Amino acid sequence: MNSILRNDLLLRALRREPTARRPVWLMRQAGRYLPEYRATRGRAGSFMALCTNPELACEVTLQPIDRFGFDAAILFSDILTIPHAMNLGLEFDTGEGPKFGRPVRDAADIDRLPIPDPGRELRYVIDAVAMIRRELRGRVPLIGFAGSPWTVATYMVEGGGSKTFGQIKRMLYGAPRDLHRLLDVLARATILYLNAQIAAGAQAVMLFDTWGGVLTPAQYKEFSLRYMALILDGLTRHADGRVVPRIVFTKGGGAWLASTAAIGCDAVGVDWTTDLATARDLVADRVALQGNLDPSALLAPPEILRAETLRVLESFGRGPGHVFNLGHGITPEVDPERVSLLVETVRNFVPAPEP
């Protein structure tokens, strides 16, 4: 199965090893801003039909690699595949975001949750990973991913997206033991899921904690970070004792980067509200950093986008350990030409000489 990896910039940067240049990939790089993605999505019929079809998921995963030459592919999938496999009636209404027909509201709902077998209910994801890995033929590494238990739980308990997170906060304050049980089930399901992705060929993994930032500092540690640490702890070690590089990203978690960095990950994602120089101080160079261009900078005129991209590259400073990315996912209205410019700017970047 495994071709020799010809571009290992990402893996080296995640391990803070020297690289000839900074690797670059973008969150949601396979997405609606690409006409070829929209065409495949149209053939699939719906977002979930696209996610659950390994051939089509493989196709859209490779599209941005073919077009832009990113330094990493990321599995095309969704953070809600696990609750989808738990039979909660997930639907994606057009323009409305995800909705669960059977949200999780109490202890009895939690008791009923099965832990999906990645080889069965999530087989479509694992097949997609294997197929993408094969089709990549060693061009770039493949990143597998999952949502953080806290973030996935917000959708399961709220029944969809939320502004105030009233339902899950009610559970957090009123029935914290139930919430801990839910998060524990999700953490265990996620360990199996990510290990199956690794076994099928994922060469790095990332945890997306999109909603960790709505918690207080103490709650972040107790209800989000703790379960991400559990997952990292449960990842398969290779025969040589090594685990694939692990990235953890808490959106809105800039103030907590030191805690996030301490849970045994190789890299932390940084959103655009924290400068990389500040982030680097906070994590004291113990982990690599991934980020952090404002996704809206892709709506800027070319010369401004270029300047903003350089600003991010320079703010990291010297030395290894920076994976260029956005601070959040790319948005549908972005012109693909802007993405080309961004990639070219990162590729050609040469840090200023030592003073």
Next chain:
Amino acid sequence: MNSILRNDLLLRALRREPTARRPVWLMRQAGRYLPEYRATRGRAGSFMALCTNPELACEVTLQPIDRFGFDAAILFSDILTIPHAMNLGLEFDTGEGPKFGRPVRDAADIDRLPIPDPGRELRYVIDAVAMIRRELRGRVPLIGFAGSPWTVATYMVEGGGSKTFGQIKRMLYGAPRDLHRLLDVLARATILYLNAQIAAGAQAVMLFDTWGGVLTPAQYKEFSLRYMALILDGLTRHADGRVVPRIVFTKGGGAWLASTAAIGCDAVGVDWTTDLATARDLVADRVALQGNLDPSALLAPPEILRAETLRVLESFGRGPGHVFNLGHGITPEVDPERVSLLVETVRNFVPAPEP
């Protein structure tokens, strides 16, 4: 007009003078969680009808003072009164939030913006301030307020609420001079507006920067903080050289509290994602702090709400300069009994004796 102020806890705490106990009020304390508010709102017919009717605005401002004995009243109004007075076709669709029929998209739109005369187009607000001040009869101080120019501009440019702020970010990156002109117009309009509120009787003022947290650190300083500083600078000084106490609140701005504190305000608001102990270190006790209970804690069982309230009180520590509040507005589903419990907990709080 001016009765003697019988409860000056808020004003003393904002100036970091010693107080017998911590003052408490809640953002959006006159709101939909109160049955008496819903009744008045029903009589008004619509949200804007309520805002623009001084008698009714006065009535709902006083309701939570009568019911809970808060230590401050805050003018019942909206941060979008200024753009409303600029004739942008503001409407509040039920459950949809604000919408502008004529959003601001380019230089020509900005050129057309009038600076509203608070004595004319915003007369209803100024009349409400005077009426509330009279009706309060010195029970507690009255806080006037406005939105920050950046936050108000997001609604004007996006045409309503937004998740990604694509339109205004496009302007920020692509036409920053236009955006600066828009922010400058808003800052000048806000100075007139707040000075009129102060002249009519507002005893403290607050700037709500609800969306400052979607900016990068450099953009926050350039596009939000700078214009809030301009406004504070333009506020009327009394004959004794004193200005009314000024509170600045940037939601999601926890990492930038030191910068916010430095613009000449008396207090900064803190959302629940930063501990007050951390916030106090960041501002080095140069300003008072207002906050910062998670609004969702009001959905918790009584004993948990009490514990969370005490945790916030204790996290500030010893000494003057804490105004108890939520980290954001109270939500409609809150049981008013919980608010009574919160107020009682703050009133009865006695800090632990010196060690």
